[in-house]
Amino acid sequence: MSDREFQGYVHVRQDSGQCMFTLRANLASTKIKAAVKSATGVAFPNRGLCEVSEGCTLAWMSPDELLIMVPTAQAQKLLTGLEAALEGLHVLLEDVSDARAKFILSGAHVREVLGKLAPMDCHPAQFPVGSFNRTRFAQVAGAVFMEQEDLISIICFRSVQDYVFTLFCDAVAPGSEVLL
Structure with a gap:
C-alpha cells in the first residue's frame, strides 16, 4: 500500500x-x-x-x-x-x-485529536514527549509515540489500517475542532 x-x-x-x-x-x-x-x-x-x-x-x-x-x-x-x-x-x-501500519499526525492540536479517540490522559504532564503507550483507538488496539509536541506516531495492526486511517481523518476534519 x-x-x-x-x-x-x-x-x-x-x-x-x-x-x-x-x-x-x-x-x-x-x-x-x-x-x-x-x-x-x-x-x-x-x-x-x-x-x-x-x-x-x-x-x-x-x-x-x-x-x-x-x-x-x-x-x-x-x-x-x-x-x-x-x-x-x-x-x-x-x-x-507486514503485520503493522504506521501513521504520523502532525500539527498544533495532535493531543486534542488523540484525546478524541484514545482512552488515555494526553496532558503533557502525563504523556510527555518521548512517551510510548499501548492503547485503543475507538474499537482497535494500537500504540502511540509522542515524538514531538506537535508530532505523534500511531501504530496499529495492518488488518485495521483502513479503519484507523478513516477514524483519524474524521477526527481531524475541518469543523471537528474541540471548542472551548
Whole structure:
C-alpha cells in the first residue's frame, strides 16, 4: 500500500517507509540490554518510553517486549546486527513489518485529536514527549509515540489500517475542532 494522507486541522499521513521488529526477551537482563544497545546504537528505553537515534527507534512495549522501528533502507543491516548480537541468548526476534501500519499526525492540536479517540490522559504532564503507550483507538488496539509536541506516531495492526486511517481523518476534519 502506498502512503496516503489527509489534511484537516491536523495532518494525517501513512508512513510505509518503516520496518518494525519485535524482540521478546527478559528486558531486565543486562546482557540483552547490552546486545541491543551494541547492535542499534540506541539507549535502552525505560518503561513507557521510546529512545531514538539516527532513525532507529526502540519502544518499550512490556517487561518482555521491545518494538524496534527503522527506515526500510537500514532494516537488513540492523536485523543482521541484532541477530549476531543476540546469538546464544534466549530471545525471539521477528520482523513484524507486514503485520503493522504506521501513521504520523502532525500539527498544533495532535493531543486534542488523540484525546478524541484514545482512552488515555494526553496532558503533557502525563504523556510527555518521548512517551510510548499501548492503547485503543475507538474499537482497535494500537500504540502511540509522542515524538514531538506537535508530532505523534500511531501504530496499529495492518488488518485495521483502513479503519484507523478513516477514524483519524474524521477526527481531524475541518469543523471537528474541540471548542472551548
